[in-house]
Amino acid sequence: MYRLKNARRRYDWGSETDIPAFAGEPGDGMPVAEEWMGTHPLGESLAVERDGVLVPLSTVSGELPFMFKILAAARPLSVQVHPSAKIARAGYEAEQSAGVRLDDPARTFKDPHHKPEMAYALTTFDSLVGFRPTAEILRILHGLDVPLAQRLAGVLTADPGFAGIVRLVEDVLSGGATRDAVDAIVAACADLVSRGIDIKRAYATVVEVAHDHPGDPGVVIALLLNRLTLQPGEAAFLGDGIIHAHLRGMCLEIMATSDNVLRAGLTSKPLDPVGLVECLDAGMSRLARVTPMLFGASIDVFAPDVREFALAVGQCSNGEPGGIELPPSEQRILVCTGGDVQVVNAAGEQLALSRGQSMYAGPDDGTLRVVGVGEVAQAYLPPPDESDAEALLIDLV
Template sequence: MDELGTVVQHYDWGSTTVLPAMLGAPADGRPWAELWMGTHPLGESTVGLADGSTVPLSEVVGERLPYLLKILAIAKPLSLQVHPEAVMAERGFVRENERGVSLDAAHRVFKDPNHKPEMVYALTPFEGLIAFRPTAEVWHVLEGLDSPLAHRLNDELRADPGFPGLVRMVGRLLSPWMGPTREELDGFVADCRDKYESGADRRRAYETVCELAQHHGSDPGLVVAALLNRIRLDPGQAAFVEVGVLHAYLSGTCVEVMAGSDNVLRAGLTSKHVEPQALVDCVRMGMAEAHVVTPKDEGGVQVFAPGVEEFALAAATVADGAEATLPGSGPRIVLCVDGTVTVSADRGSVVLTPGRSAFVEHDDGMVSVKGAGKVVQAYTPAS
């Protein structure tokens, strides 16, 4: 068992204080958005050797891990986005490689050939948008507004209802040729603000538009956001986002575990490169309520298994004198999110504090946790 050297990603939506405070590092004014643990080439973890040198985690594993574990510290809403299914990711990755697009290029879309289902586990109150509202609820949202754009969209959706109609409407909204004018968008936002301030909100749709408008001005993604389910997770709750599901994370700090990919197609609410048509082509899943994952209790450990082959997440809290045994085998990453704990397996132990993590090899046996704190473990459920 070895403590991991991890990588911080400084995206513009990140908090300037949360991750530095968690890691006991000085804040430097930059946004510290994500802490990565895994073998992805854009942010691979390292393992220390006895001679003081380090090697990439993939050399210890002998291959790439099927999952990537992160901590997200969100100070501003993330982009409106979707993750591609496997076939689309494979084709897009090969196509951009053939064109000679560098992996770290700002306009690069496909960073690897993998799909990216993901799950978020809240460490603080966490809010996001996941999947389209049902058509009847979208009608309800649009009918509550007086702006010409809202009336037009409502008429379009009544003429072309259901999930396919919503996707086509989003395609028109995001199109640089067919999308609404700045004047129309400003009128839509002002209308949402008036209704929200008068107490006439509908399932927090108008509140969402008002919040996002503070960061993104006249962006057609503001209208799309009103069409999506808004969810809130309390600490210890988790939500799953399948490939092809339109979503955006709004606020909070969470652990995120996903298939080992960094493929994100964006279409607004961001300063990064956007691909509106690719996003629309990628949207595959229908309308749904919040994708909250119900945990299974395994000996006092909460197991969140959304039914994908790449990952599951186990969460355990221990107090002084208590011990928890984490489920699973195979290569595992154990991350401390609170307190001080000792993580032990067949070949040694590691003391972890918040933001510190350890890698457990496939033949290290069962993992136990002692101390006073909380850990999460990412692992492959079939291992």
């Protein structure tokens, strides 16, 4: 078992206080958006050896198939999608051949992997994810008596369904949403909200997003997206090609080891509207919450239909002096999300974790037990066979 020292990302949308407070540290007045736990080359964790020497995590773990993050958003993230494995591989190879540096801000594909991900809420966590149904978008647009909204409604009426919604996105991102047009949309939404009129939080969301990104075309795209709020302890899965934008809150994110993001608004980072449209998935359903399964008596397991990762969250207390046993895996990263605990491996070795601290456990550590009073989240490689996974899990009643 190895304690981890992790890389942090200071993106402008990050909270100045949440991640430092989570780790029991004072803030420095600068935003801290993410803490990365894993082996991604742009932010690899360091493993602390017994003599205190720091080594890259990959030297003891190899390349992990998943990346674990603590994310704290004080304002909206970009409107974005993550590419499929096929698109990611082709894009990465093209940029490599062109000699674009990995740390070049204009680079889109940082690695050849897709990026399915899951968010587990630590606080109330708000996101925009997936397109609303056509009929709902039309109701929203028809309620706004401004030229841009009426024009977009006409486009979608003539071509309903996914293809028509993509046409709206292309229209907005190709210059159809000027600053004046965006401002008119926002003013109309604000007027309706002030009169107690809204459609599934669409108008209120536009006003909220425009406060941080005035005049941005992504504000208009927000009208097209489902608003979802996770409460602490709830999780949601985002597959490849699902358009989304996290708004506010703190969560754990677990994903395939990738940093490939195609953006189209609500950001100061480079945009790739053409690439985003190419990656959009035809799925029209609202964001699927992940229903947890019960492992033992005290552990919720969130296991979406991907082979790269699963997440187990367990609470231990004085009522279980022997501790709780975590789901087995050969590769695991643990982070303590509350209290103070001891992690015990199969050989009886112990490692203490307090809130905000993290560790890696490998195949030689065997089954892990957690004792103390607190909560631990384990990101791990799930069993390779679906039948094995089902044998481990009992439906949560």
